[in-house]
Amino acid sequence: MNKKSISYEFLKGFIKENPTLVMLLGMCPTLAVTTMASNGIGMGLATTFVLVCSNLVISALRKVIPAEVRLPVFIVIIAGFVTFIEFMLKGYMTSLYDRLGIFLSLITVNCIILGRAESFASKNSIFRSLLDGLGMGCGFTLALFTMGSLREIFGAGTWFGIDLNLPLQIPAFIMPAGGFFTLGIIIAVVYKITDKKPPVLVGCACCPIASSCKSYGKCNEISESEGNAE
Amino acid sequence: MREILVILVAAMLTDNFVLVKFMGICPFLGVSKKLDSALGMGAAVTFVMVSASLCTYPVYTFILVPLGLEYLKTVAFILLIAAFVQLIEMVIHKKIPALYSALGVFLPLITTNCAVLGVTILNIDNGFTLTQSLINGLGGGLGFTIALVIFSSVRSRVEKSDIPKAFKGVPSTLIAASIVSLSFMGFSGLLT
Known part of the structure; x- marks a missing residue:
C-alpha cells in the first residue's frame, strides 16, 4: 500500500474510489440533506472536516490504541469532532445548522469516517492519512454537490437560491422519492462512463x-x- | 392515548425512518434481498430501538441535564448504544440460543446504524417523555420492518427483469426504492 504515490492517495477519492458513488458509503446523508446545492456543500465540508481531523488523530495514535478496544476509541474521537463542528455551525452558520438538523449529529455514524479510520488511518502515516481524508472528503462533497444541484434545479427551479426561470419544475425531485431516484441515475451514469458492472x-x-x-x-x-x- | 397513537403512526408511516427520513439506508439496501433476513433485521432493529430509547432517556435526564452537559449527548448515546448492544448479544447468546440464532447475525450490524442513534436524538430534540420515547422507538422499528419487508418483495421482482447493463444492481434497486418511497407519501395526509 505504501508504494502508491502521494498524489494517488489524494486523488483516488474523487472518482476511482469515490466513497458515495463507487464504494456506496454514507448513503443516509447523501439522500437526506441534498435537497439544495448549498446543503450538499455544507454537509460535505462538515464531514470532510471531521474526516480529516479524525484521520489525523487516529493515525497519530495508531500505535497507542490497543487493537481490542479500537472501535470504541475511534467512535469517541469522531463523536468529539462532530460535537465541535456542531458548536461551530450553531454559532456561526445558524441557518445551515437548522437545515442539516439531526444529520449533523449523525456524522458520527457515517460509514465513511469509521471506514477510513479502520481501513486507512489506523495503518498509515499521518501525512498519508491527511491526504486520504482530504481526498475522500472532497469526493463526498463533490457527490453531494452534484446530487444537490440536480435536485434543486429540477425540483425547485433554482440553483444556490437563484431563480433559473425554468419552464417546468418537478417537485418530486426534492421529495424523499426523488433522492433515491437521482442517486440511482447518478450511480448508473458513473458506471456507464467507467464501463464497470455496478455492484x-x-x-x-x-x-x-x-x-x-x-x-x-x-x-x-x-x-x-x-x-x-x- | 390519542397522543401516543399519533406518535406511533407518525414514526411508522408518515415519517418512516427509512423511506422519509433516510436513516438506516445501509441495512435497508444490504439486508433486503430475502424476506427472512428482512424480518430478522427488522425485529433486531425494533428491539434495539426500543431498548436504546429506554436506556438513553434516564442517562440524559438524570445525568447530562443536571450536570449541564447536554452537548455531550451524541458521544454519550453512541457509547451507550454500542455497549448495550454488545451486552444484549452476550446475554442472548448465553441464555436464549434460539433467539440468538434468529437475531444474532444482525445485532452487531446495528450498533452504529444511524436509525438507532437517530431515534434517541430525536426523542431528546422533540422533548418526549419516557413513554413517548418508547413508543417512538417502537414505531420507528416497526416502520423499518415494514419498509424492509415490502422492499424485499419488490426487489426480488426487479432483479429478475431485463434492464440496461448500467442500471443492473444498485441503481435499479435505488430506483425501486424511490417508487416504494413514493407510495409512502400517500400516508402523509393521515395525520392532520
Missing part, C-alpha cells in the same frame, strides 16, 4: 463495524445463497 448489492464493506463483525459477510451470504437457489 449487485451493498455489501458488508458499507458497514462501519465490518472488520470486527463476527458475522462478516454472513448477512449477505444468507441472501446470496437464496438468490442462487432461485
Whole structure:
C-alpha cells in the first residue's frame, strides 16, 4: 500500500474510489440533506472536516490504541469532532445548522469516517492519512454537490437560491422519492462512463463495524445463497 | 392515548425512518434481498430501538441535564448504544440460543446504524417523555420492518427483469426504492 504515490492517495477519492458513488458509503446523508446545492456543500465540508481531523488523530495514535478496544476509541474521537463542528455551525452558520438538523449529529455514524479510520488511518502515516481524508472528503462533497444541484434545479427551479426561470419544475425531485431516484441515475451514469458492472448489492464493506463483525459477510451470504437457489 | 397513537403512526408511516427520513439506508439496501433476513433485521432493529430509547432517556435526564452537559449527548448515546448492544448479544447468546440464532447475525450490524442513534436524538430534540420515547422507538422499528419487508418483495421482482447493463444492481434497486418511497407519501395526509 505504501508504494502508491502521494498524489494517488489524494486523488483516488474523487472518482476511482469515490466513497458515495463507487464504494456506496454514507448513503443516509447523501439522500437526506441534498435537497439544495448549498446543503450538499455544507454537509460535505462538515464531514470532510471531521474526516480529516479524525484521520489525523487516529493515525497519530495508531500505535497507542490497543487493537481490542479500537472501535470504541475511534467512535469517541469522531463523536468529539462532530460535537465541535456542531458548536461551530450553531454559532456561526445558524441557518445551515437548522437545515442539516439531526444529520449533523449523525456524522458520527457515517460509514465513511469509521471506514477510513479502520481501513486507512489506523495503518498509515499521518501525512498519508491527511491526504486520504482530504481526498475522500472532497469526493463526498463533490457527490453531494452534484446530487444537490440536480435536485434543486429540477425540483425547485433554482440553483444556490437563484431563480433559473425554468419552464417546468418537478417537485418530486426534492421529495424523499426523488433522492433515491437521482442517486440511482447518478450511480448508473458513473458506471456507464467507467464501463464497470455496478455492484449487485451493498455489501458488508458499507458497514462501519465490518472488520470486527463476527458475522462478516454472513448477512449477505444468507441472501446470496437464496438468490442462487432461485 | 390519542397522543401516543399519533406518535406511533407518525414514526411508522408518515415519517418512516427509512423511506422519509433516510436513516438506516445501509441495512435497508444490504439486508433486503430475502424476506427472512428482512424480518430478522427488522425485529433486531425494533428491539434495539426500543431498548436504546429506554436506556438513553434516564442517562440524559438524570445525568447530562443536571450536570449541564447536554452537548455531550451524541458521544454519550453512541457509547451507550454500542455497549448495550454488545451486552444484549452476550446475554442472548448465553441464555436464549434460539433467539440468538434468529437475531444474532444482525445485532452487531446495528450498533452504529444511524436509525438507532437517530431515534434517541430525536426523542431528546422533540422533548418526549419516557413513554413517548418508547413508543417512538417502537414505531420507528416497526416502520423499518415494514419498509424492509415490502422492499424485499419488490426487489426480488426487479432483479429478475431485463434492464440496461448500467442500471443492473444498485441503481435499479435505488430506483425501486424511490417508487416504494413514493407510495409512502400517500400516508402523509393521515395525520392532520
